[in-house]
Amino acid sequence: MDESRTAGSTGPARILIVEDEMIVAEDLALVLSSLGYKTAGIVASGEEAVEKIRELAPDLILMDIHLAGRMSGIEAADSIRTLYDAPVIFITAFADTHLIDRARATMPYGYIVKPYNEKEIHSTIEIALYTHGLHQQVRASEERYRGFVENFLGIACRRRMDHSPEFFHGTTEAITGYTETELLSGTPSWEDLIVPEDRERIRQHDREIIGQGATRHTREYRIRRRDGTFVWVRELISVVPDSMGKPRYIQSVIYDITEQKDAEAALQKANEELEERVRERTESLNQQVLFLQQLINTIPSPVYYKDTRCTYTGCNTAFESYLGIPRSRILGKTDKEILPAEIAAMTREKDRFLLSHQGIQAYQMKFPHRDRTTHEVLAKKATFTDSEGKITGFIGFLVDITDRIQTEDRLRESEQRFRAVVQDQTDLICRILPNRTVLFANTAFLSYFGKRSEDTTGYIFRFPVHPDDQAAFDSHFASFSPDHPVGSLEFRCLKEGREERWHRWINRAFFDDQGNLQEYLSIGRDITEKKDLEIRDRETHLKMERIRSRLYRLNDQVRGPLSALILLARKGTGENAAEILMKAEEIESVLEQFFWESDH
Numbered sequence: 098m099d100e101s102r103t104a105g106s107t108g109p110a111r112i113l114i115v116e117d118e119m120i121v122a123e124d125l126a127l128v129l130s131s132l133g134y135k136t137a138g139i140v141a142s143g144e145e146a147v148e149k150i151r152e153l154a155p156d157l158i159l160m161d162i163h164l165a166g167r168m169s170g171i172e173a174a175d176s177i178r179t180l181y182d183a184p185v186i187f188i189t190a191f192a193d194t195h196l197i198d199r200a201r202a203t204m205p206y207g208y209i210v211k212p213y214n215e216k217e218i219h220s221t222i223e224i225a226l227y228t229h230g231l232h233q234q235v236r237a238s239e240e241r242y243r244g245f246v247e248n249f250l251g252i253a254c255r256r257r258m259d260h261s262p263e264f265f266h267g268t269t270e271a272i273t274g275y276t277e278t279e280l281l282s283g284t285p286s287w288e289d290l291i292v293p294e295d296r297e298r299i300r301q302h303d304r305e306i307i308g309q310g311a312t313r314h315t316r317e318y319r320i321r322r323r324d325g326t327f328v329w330v331r332e333l334i335s336v337v338p339d340s341m342g343k344p345r346y347i348q349s350v351i352y353d354i355t356e357q358k359d360a361e362a363a364l365q366k367a368n369e370e371l372e373e374r375v376r377e378r379t380e381s382l383n384q385q386v387l388f389l390q391q392l393i394n395t396i397p398s399p400v401y402y403k404d405t406r407c408t409y410t411g412c413n414t415a416f417e418s419y420l421g422i423p424r425s426r427i428l429g430k431t432d433k434e435i436l437p438a439e440i441a442a443m444t445r446e447k448d449r450f451l452l453s454h455q456g457i458q459a460y461q462m463k464f465p466h467r468d469r470t471t472h473e474v475l476a477k478k479a480t481f482t483d484s485e486g487k488i489t490g491f492i493g494f495l496v497d498i499t500d501r502i503q504t505e506d507r508l509r510e511s512e513q514r515f516r517a518v519v520q521d522q523t524d525l526i527c528r529i530l531p532n533r534t535v536l537f538a539n540t541a542f543l544s545y546f547g548k549r550s551e552d553t554t555g556y557i558f559r560f561p562v563h564p565d566d567q568a569a570f571d572s573h574f575a576s577f578s579p580d581h582p583v584g585s586l587e588f589r590c591l592k593e594g595r596e597e598r599w600h601r602w603i604n605r606a607f608f609d610d611q612g613n614l615q616e617y618l619s620i621g622r623d624i625t626e627k628k629d630l631e632i633r634d635r636e637t638h639l640k641m642e643r644i645r646s647r648l649y650r651l652n653d654q655v656r657g658p659l660s661a662l663i664l665l666a667r668k669g670t671g672e673n674a675a676e677i678l679m680k681a682e683e684i685e686s687v688l689e690q691f692f693w694e695s696d697h
Contacts, residue, residue: 110226111137113155115146115173116188117165118486120455124479125159125218127457132219142166143173150181157225159209162189162200174203184229186221188213190484197375207371210378212385212481214392217378224374228367235360252351254287258344260303262287272330272353274323290320292327306347311338317354329358399495402481405488407431407448419495421467436465448478448491455480455488464495472499525621531614533557545623547593563589563597577606577614587624599628 112134116122119141126136137155140146143164158177162170174185184206189196197208206225209218252272255263265277273280273290280287291299295318302316314334319327331354339345381388390411393400399416403409409427417424422435432441432448440463451458459477466472478493519526520539528536535558543550548558562570566588573586585603592598602621609615 109133109135110156110222111135111154112222113137113146113150113153113158113183114139115141115143115158115160115164115170117141117161118482120480120482121161121486123456128215128218132215132222134222143168143170143176146173147176147180150177150183154181155183157206157222157229158183158185160185160187160205162187162196171200171203174200174205178203182233184225186225197379208375208378211484221374224367224371228364228371231360231364231367235357235364238357238360241356251353254349254351256347256349258307258346260288260347263346272322272328272351273320290322292319292321295319306334306336307344309336310344311336311342328353328355330354396494400492401427402490402492403448404490405452407445407452410490416495419467419497420465440464440471447476451478451480451491452488455482461498466497472497473502474498523622525619525623527558527619529558529617529619531616533559536616561591563591565589574604574606574617577604579608579612582606582608598623599625 112129114122114125114129114136116125116139119139122139122141126139129136138149138153140149141164144166146158146160147168158174160170160174164170164173168176170187174187177183177185185203186207186209187200187205188209188211190211200208206228207221209221251267252269253264253266257263262281265280269275269277269280275285275290279285288296288299299316299318302314306312306314313336315331316334317329317331319329321327330351332349332351334347334349336344337346337348393411393413396413397415399413399419401409401412401416408429408431410429412424412427414424417427420427420435427435432444436444443462447458447460457477457479459475461473461475463471464474464476475496475498476493477496478491480488480491483489516537519537522539523541525539525542525545527538527542530536535553535556538548538550538553538558542548543553546561560570570586570588573584576584583603583605585601587599587601590598590600600621601624602619604620605618607615607618
């Protein structure tokens with residue numbers, strides 16, 4: 098077979114639709130898209146499906162049993178099965194036993210009976226994909242198991258008749274986590290590895306083997322690996338006799354069959370689920386009308402359906418409640434009999450168009466509400482057909498969007514108020530796209546840069562950045578990310594191309610849910626005067642530092658001689674010496690006070 102979707106494939110499944118009714122096929126494609134699948138293609142005949150199966154390479158096939166052309170859906174599925182490995186789900190409007198027996202021979206992965214619903218389609222497809230994946234896993238497991246046998250990727254073991262081991266060879270450590278030496282020394286013994294739930298059964302089997310002579314046996318059980326995990330093993334046992342026919346030793350080959358066991362269990366579960374679903378679906382065919390009505394009644398949105406004469410044939414309780422009219426006064430009536438004349442004329446025109454253009458219709462309209470007012474609603478309708486594809490009516494849904502429209506109006510009013518507040522700000526404010534196209538600029542921004550709104554909004558605006566600051570400016574805007582969307586920057590602008598002005602801007606980047614940059618909001622102001630003050634403050638500080646440095650040098654120059662003078666005066670005698678000492682100490686005190694005040 099050609100390659101197909103494997104169990105490990107990722108991404109949405111690609112589904113081929115084989116349906117000769119194009120409206121049904123397109124509706125199926127819409128349903129598949131809403132469920133997260135991709136449509137690999139739509140073909141109208143079995144012959145075309147067989148011809149294009151390799152080209153389209155779908156992961157799953159939705160096949161209508163009754164197709165136009167010489168080949169039925171069942172025959173097409175049987176032909177595709179020999180060419181390509183993809184699960185087939187049959188679609189049919191009939192579910193009799195004979196038809197299911199014929200279809201079963203092609204080994205389909207499920208059935209969908211018309212009329213279908215999204216939930217049924219989704220569950221059937223998911224079960225089919227899951228089951229097909231398990232089948233692939235089982236086949237892969239069987240191929241690996243064959244390879245193990247052919248290349249002896251297992252454990253070869255020989256035991257004496259008392260079941261003590263003579264040797265272990267092969268992938269012993271890979272399967273058990275223990276070396277052959279450890280198992281031969283009994284630390285642990287092979288019996289210790291067997292899980293307690295299986296141990297007594299294996300012991301009993303060992304006793305039976307000894308008593309039966311030269312025989313062959315197969316058994317499966319679980320062992321506990323060194324790392325604490327459990328694996329399933331299959332042991333092929335052969336009692337080897339001596340020349341006299343007396344049992345001499347026991348030889349066995351042990352394989353890890355964990356993957357096979359897991360796949361078998363999963364496949365069995367999937368098959369049981371599939372069979373149960375087929376049985377339930379078959380049993381529910383006689384309850385379709387009742388089920389449909391009950392389902393529609395559980396939908397919170399107003400739902401109704403009409404025949405080809407545009408007469409109401411059914412509705413849910415939400416529709417009754419919305420109109421404030423009981424169902425008994427709706428069924429059998431037309432819009433002309435229960436709705437205002439203007440609205441009834443419009444719906445009549447829309448209904449007739451839909452019936453003559455089979456498919457789906459959606460539009461916004463006004464619709465009467467039980468509170469005696471007219472609400473804004475979104476109407477969506479779709480035709481439905483009988484088993485022969487003939488339109489028999491349509492179903493409609495109503496979604497009340499009055500609150501949403503009112504909310505949008507309030508948001509617009511709020512945005513207008515916000516814009517008015519922003520326009521009154523003295524700060525420079527603008528919103529720009531990543532390519533520098535201006536979305537909004539307030540009056541202060543336009544006035545500062547000498548621009549007009551009509552020449553700025555919608556056009557690219559590049560800040561007149563000083564060439565020495567351009568790199569820092571570009572790096573600042575490139576640094577934004579969803580985790581760090583806000584930053585500030587000071588840079589120089591060349592106002593009117595000549596005057597150098599300092600600016601400080603706070604910028605906020607906005608990203609969408611996928612992390613893509615959408616726009617910037619920037620708020621800035623001219624800080625040239627502030628910068629000038631800072632420069633003057635720095636210059637004054639530097640001057641003071643230079644003066645202080647000179648004073649310290651002067652202090653050093655004066656204190657040396659002064660200290661010597663004080664020392665000589667203290668050693669001298671007489672009235673002149675005392676007076677000199679007093680004056681010198683007074684000078685020293687003045688110096689100390691001066692420098693203390695300078696430091697503080």
